[in-house]
Structures are given as C-alpha cells and as structure tokens.
Amino acid sequence: MPKHETPLLDQLESGPWPSFVSDLKRQAESRTQKQSEIQYQIPVDVVDDLLGLLELSYVEKEVHWKHGGIVGVFGYGGGVIGRYCDQPEKFPGVAHFHTMRINQPAGKYYNTDFLRQIADLWDFRGSGVTNMHGSTGDIILLGTTTPQLEEIFFELTHNMNQDLGGSGSNLRTPEACLGESRCEWACFDTQELCYQLTMEYQDELHRPAFPYKFKFKFDGCPNGCVASIARSDLSFIGTWRDDIRIDQEAVAAYVGGELKPNGGAHAGKDWGPFDIQKEVIDLCPTKCMWMEGGKLKINDRECTRCMHCLNVMPRALRIGNDRGLSILAGAKAPILDGAQMSSLLVPFMKVEDPYDNIKEVIENIWDWWMEEGKNRERLGETMKRQGFQKLLEVTGIPADPRHVEHPRFTPYIFWKEEEVPGGFERDIADYRSRHPK
Amino acid sequence: MDKEAAKQEIINFLESKSGSKTKFYFNDFTKLFPDMKARDVKKALSELVQEEKMMYWSSGSTTLYGLKGSGKKEE
Ligand code: HEM
Ligand code: HEM
Numbered sequence: 001m002p003k004h005e006t007p008l009l010d011q012l013e014s015g016p017w018p019s020f021v022s023d024l025k026r027q028a029e030s031r032t033q034k035q036s037e038i039q040y041q042i043p044v045d046v047v048d049d050l051l052g053l054l055e056l057s058y059v060e061k062e063v064h065w066k067h068g069g070i071v072g073v074f075g076y077g078g079g080v081i082g083r084y085c086d087q088p089e090k091f092p093g094v095a096h097f098h099t100m101r102i103n104q105p106a107g108k109y110y111n112t113d114f115l116r117q118i119a120d121l122w123d124f125r126g127s128g129v130t131n132m133h134g135s136t137g138d139i140i141l142l143g144t145t146t147p148q149l150e151e152i153f154f155e156l157t158h159n160m161n162q163d164l165g166g167s168g169s170n171l172r173t174p175e176a177c178l179g180e181s182r183c184e185w186a187c188f189d190t191q192e193l194c195y196q197l198t199m200e201y202q203d204e205l206h207r208p209a210f211p212y213k214f215k216f217k218f219d220g221c222p223n224g225c226v227a228s229i230a231r232s233d234l235s236f237i238g239t240w241r242d243d244i245r246i247d248q249e250a251v252a253a254y255v256g257g258e259l260k261p262n263g264g265a266h267a268g269k270d271w272g273p274f275d276i277q278k279e280v281i282d283l284c285p286t287k288c289m290w291m292e293g294g295k296l297k298i299n300d301r302e303c304t305r306c307m308h309c310l311n312v313m314p315r316a317l318r319i320g321n322d323r324g325l326s327i328l329a330g331a332k333a334p335i336l337d338g339a340q341m342s343s344l345l346v347p348f349m350k351v352e353d354p355y356d357n358i359k360e361v362i363e364n365i366w367d368w369w370m371e372e373g374k375n376r377e378r379l380g381e382t383m384k385r386q387g388f389q390k391l392l393e394v395t396g397i398p399a400d401p402r403h404v405e406h407p408r409f410t411p412y413i414f415w416k417e418e419e420v421p422g423g424f425e426r427d428i429a430d431y432r433s434r435h436p437k
Numbered sequence: 438m439d440k441e442a443a444k445q446e447i448i449n450f451l452e453s454k455s456g457s458k459t460k461f462y463f464n465d466f467t468k469l470f471p472d473m474k475a476r477d478v479k480k481a482l483s484e485l486v487q488e489e490k491m492m493y494w495s496s497g498s499t500t501l502y503g504l505k506g507s508g509k510k511e512e
C-alpha cells in the first residue's frame with residue numbers, strides 16, 4: 001500500500017517509456033519490505049514522501065523545495081548540494097533531501113564490487129535513489145540528511161578510495177571519454193590526462209574560489225563522445241598534425257561492398273550499395289577529398305578533422321601519427337542567456353607527462369578570469385565581454401588564422417599604440433616637411 | 438600583506454557588514470586586497486573555514502562565504 005495517493009504521477013507510468021515514477025515506487029516498496037534487514041539511517045519512507053511531495057507540486061503547480069544551504073563535509077566547499085522541503089510536517093521523510101556528487105572514475109569504468117558497495121552504502125545511509133550519471137559526469141546520490149554526510153564521506157574516502165566531486169563555484173569533476181582504453185580514434189590518453197589534472201587541481205575542485213563553475217572535459221577525437229565543445233569551459237579535443245593514413249586496398253573493399261560502411265551500423269535497412277562519392281567525398285565539409293585513378297586522395301592541409309570519412313570507413317582511414325590535442329574555451333549552457341560553444345584557442349599541443357604546456361594555459365586563464373570575471377560569470381561570458389584578443393594576450397598565444405571563424409565584415413583593423421612602430425605620436429613638422437599643405 | 442593580517446581584515450570586513458549582508462562572493466574578498474594574488478586570498482579564506490571562523494554557503498551552482506553562525510540558518 002503506497003503511503004500517499006498519487007493519481008497524477010500514476011499517469012506518467014502509462015506511456016510506452018520507462019518511468020521514473022515506477023522506479024521510485026519500486027524503491028519505496030523495497031525499503032518498506034527490507035526494514036527488518038537494513039538498519040536504515042534516514043526515514044524508511046523517504047521515497048514515499050518524495051512521491052507524495054511531487055504529487056502535491058503537480059496538484060498545486062508549485063515547487064516545495066528550497067534551494068541551497070550550509071551543508072557539506074568538513075574542509076570541502078563542494079560535493080554536497082543542500083536541499084530542504086518546505087512541508088517537513090506533512091513529508092518528514094524528505095525534510096532534508098541533500099544530493100551528494102561522487103567523482104566518477106575516468107571513462108566511467110567500475111567493477112561490480114564497487115557498484116554494490118555504493119548501492120549498499122546509499123541504501124543504508126541515503127534514499128537509495130541514484131542518477132548514473134549527472135550531466136557533469138558524477139555519480140549522483142539523491143537524498144540524505146545532514147547527519148549522514150560525514151558518515152558517508154568517511155566511508156567513501158577511507159574504505160572505498162573514493163572522493164566527492166565538484167559543485168558550486170569550483171572546478172567541477174573533470175570528465176573524459178573512454179579514449180585509448182577502447183577506441184582507435186583516441187589521439188591522446190584522455191583518462192590519464194583527466195586523472196592527472198584532477199589530482200593536480202584538488203584544491204580548485206574542493207575549495208571554491210572561482211567567480212562561477214568551471215568545467216574541463218576531455219574528448220579523444222573530434223567525435224566528441226563527452227561533448228566537451230558544448231559542455232566545458234575548457235574543452236580538450238584530440239587531433240593530429242600529419243596526414244590521415246589511407247589504406248587504398250580497404251578503400252577499394254568498401255567501394256566493392258566487401259566491407260560494410262560505418263562498421264555495419266546502418267544495416268537495419270537497405271540503403272543500396274555504398275556510394276563513396278555521395279556518402280563520403282560530397283559530404284566532406286572542406287571538399288578536400290577526391291578519387292583519382294581508383295585511389296582516394298585527401299588534401300590534408302584543408303581537412304578540419306571533422307571525422308566523417310574516418311567514421312564511415314574505419315578500416316581504410318585512420319588518424320595520423322603525430323597526435324595531440326586542441327584546446328577550446330568558453331562553452332556554457334546557461335538558463336538565461338543562450339548556449340555557446342567553445343572557441344578554438346590552442347590549435348595543437350602535444351600531450352606528454354608532466355603536461356606543463358597544458359597546465360600553463362589553464363593557469364593563465366584562471367588568473368585572468370579570477371581577476372576579471374564578474375560574480376556568476378562563466379569564462380565564455382568574460383571572453384565575450386573583454387574580447388578573444390584579450391584571451392590571446394593573457395595566455396600568450398599568438399593570433400592564428402585558425403582563430404578566425406570567418407573573414408571580418410569591416411575593413412577596419414584596430415591597432416594598439418604599442419603595436420605601431422613609433423606609437424601614435426607624430427612630429428607634425430617632420431610630416432609637413434614631406435607633405436606640404 | 439601577510440596571511441594573518443589578511444585573515445583579520447576579512448573578519449573585520451564581515452563584522453562591519455554583518456548588519457546588512459552575511460554572504461559574499463569570492464570576488465568580494467579579492468577586492469579588499471587589490472595587491473594580493475587571488476590564489477593567496479583563497480588560501481586565507483580556506484584557513485578561516487578550516488578554523489571554523491567562516492563557512493561556505495552553496496546553492497549547488499554558486500558558492501558564497503560568510504561568518505560562521507551568521508545569517509539565515511538551515512534547519
Ligand atoms: C525551477 C526549478 C529548477 C530549475 C530551473 C533547475 C535547473 C537545474 C539545471 C539546469 C540543472 C543542471 C542539470 C544537469 O546538469 O543535469 C540542475 C541541477 C540540479 N538541480 Fe535543479 N532546478 C530546479 C529545481 C530543483 C529542485 C526542486 C531540486 C531539488 C529538490 C533541484 C536539485 C538539483 C540538483 C541536485 C542538481 C544537480 C544534479 C546533477 O548534478 O545531476 N533543482 N537544476
Ligand atoms: C586605408 C585607407 C582607406 C580606407 C580603410 C578607406 C575606407 C573607406 C570606407 C569604409 C568608405 C565607405 C565606403 C562606403 O560607405 O561605401 C570610404 C569611402 C571613400 N573613400 Fe576611402 N578609404 C581609404 C583610403 C582612401 C583614399 C586614399 C581615398 C582617396 C584618395 C579615399 C576616398 C574615398 C572616397 C571618395 C569615398 C566615398 C565614396 C563614395 O561615397 O562612394 N579613401 N573609404
């Protein structure tokens with residue numbers, strides 16, 4: 001018997017899709033059934049009350065959660081997000097309903113033993129409701145009370161070798177694609193760089209001092225499996241400087257139909273025979289490919305590493321050998337002002353331990369943004385306000401044609417005085433000696 | 438300015454404002470010390486939090502700092 005009637009929520013179970021309402025009901029029932037086995041440290045009916053409160057919000061069309069608060073674990077300024085309900089008498093199970101962000105492993109590799117430990121810990125000291133994973137990448141544990149926070153933190157750090165993630169005006173938990181562990185397109189070891197920078201910037205991750213949140217994400221190639229270009233203030237995207245490696249025999253095998261394009265991913269429907277002209281060459285965004293004497297040619301100077309041709313013919317085309325990454329800056333997806341993608345800042349950098357070249361770019365940007373960024377202003381907004389030129393200046397990166405999205409509309413170029421030989425001061429007498437009135 | 442002096446100045450600033458405002462952004466503190474590096478201001482603030490003289494307040498997306506025990510408390 002459910003604790004609260006939830007006719008409006010029940011409707012959400014009727015469609016063809018999986019329903020979070022069904023999941024929550026199952027969890028509510030499981031908690032009630034197991035109360036003799038598990039010494040629950042927060043109310044048994046936390047999930048019942050969560051459903052009841054949500055139903056009430058649906059009826060009244062008003063939210064009953066309060067935002068924020070001074071909750072956390074000692075020494076950390078992030079990782080816990082305080083949430084309280086404004087109807088604690090009616091719904092005591094969710095009077096406190098704090099979220100904990102747990103730093104997911106790079107590439108999100110787990111063993112089942114770890115997952116069981118997390119699930120057991122969260123059933124015991126929390127609601128048992130999780131989100132695997134939040135947009136930031138963390139394991140999200142939804143719903144516990146203030147006294148449980150230190151207990152959970154102790155268990156995680158002492159017995160599970162597991163840290164909290166970032167929240168608030170911190171460096172958020174860095175996130176990487178699975179990269180070299182499984183993917184032939186990885187141009188650098190995303191998991192390693194993600195781990196090394198997470199360790200290097202522990203203080204930034206746990207002790208807030210930025211104007212607002214700051215995110216790093218690492219994509220091994222421009223396919224962008226963690227969508228760093230859209231979701232991180234600094235996007236690290238693998239690329240290569242030399243040429244795409246072409247296996248002409250495999251090209252011929254794709255053309256001849258012996259190899260399935262896209263690894264056979266579109267096999268569910270008959271699309272007709274593979275047409276390299278239509279499906280690869282004509283779709284190259286920079287029009288830098290052509291067939292010549294039965295061989296595929298690429299003008300690699302024009303290729304922007306869009307990955308299309310490599311994705312269609314993975315056996316024939318491979319990433320180059322001189323690999324590294326590009327750094328792009330300024331993506332954000334705020335609720336008020338529209339979304340913005342990252343802009344290219346560093347066209348190419350090698351990725352080698354101890355990664356000093358990469359850290360230098362990061363720290364120069366932070367020094368500038370921490371100094372100049374307004375409160376609650378993301379890096380992308382500071383960049384827009386002060387100009388991309390300013391970003392180049394503070395990072396010491398020379399301007400490059402690849403920084404230009406498209407040629408400018410106006411013929412004017414604004415020089416700074418120090419860029420003009422001799423400055424703006426002119427000796428008028430000297431000028432007139434050559435240009436009489 | 439040395440760190441202890443900076444910490445005292447932060448406390449003085451917070452106490453002088455306690456009538457009107459109890460929570461501040463990190464950048465409000467860097468403005469108190471125009472000649473100090475932001476990283477050093479952060480170290481001073483982190484120590485004050487460690488010493489339990491100050492507290493973090495977080496909405497989940499933004500973090501503010503205040504004197505411990507000041508302002509609205511959560512139940
Ligand atoms: C008008 C109301 C709200 C708006 C517009 C809003 C908006 C957002 C947005 C845009 C995110 C980021 C989503 C993501 O990264 O996946 C977020 C995350 C979050 N919100 Fe809200 N929210 C609202 C109400 C609430 C309420 C009522 C709660 C809790 C009771 C809540 C708790 C959270 C938490 C814990 C996160 C982080 C989740 C994660 O990291 O995956 N929010 N919110
Ligand atoms: C770097 C040097 C120069 C720049 C950047 C420049 C730029 C411009 C621009 C932007 C316009 C407005 C065009 C329009 O609104 O359609 C203009 C108009 C004009 N410029 Fe220049 N200009 C330069 C040198 C000169 C020189 C050396 C002369 C003559 C010796 C000149 C004569 C004119 C004239 C007569 C017009 C008016 C044309 C019209 O009304 O159709 N400009 N210029």
Ligand code: SF4
Pocket residue numbers: 177178179180183184185186187219220221222223224225226
């Ligand atoms: S981003 Fe590229 S390297 Fe990383 S998993 Fe995806 S395809 Fe592979």
Ligand code: SF4
Pocket residue numbers: 283284285286287288289298302303304305306307308309310
């Ligand atoms: S990667 Fe993209 S831009 Fe480069 S050759 Fe292939 S299709 Fe063209």
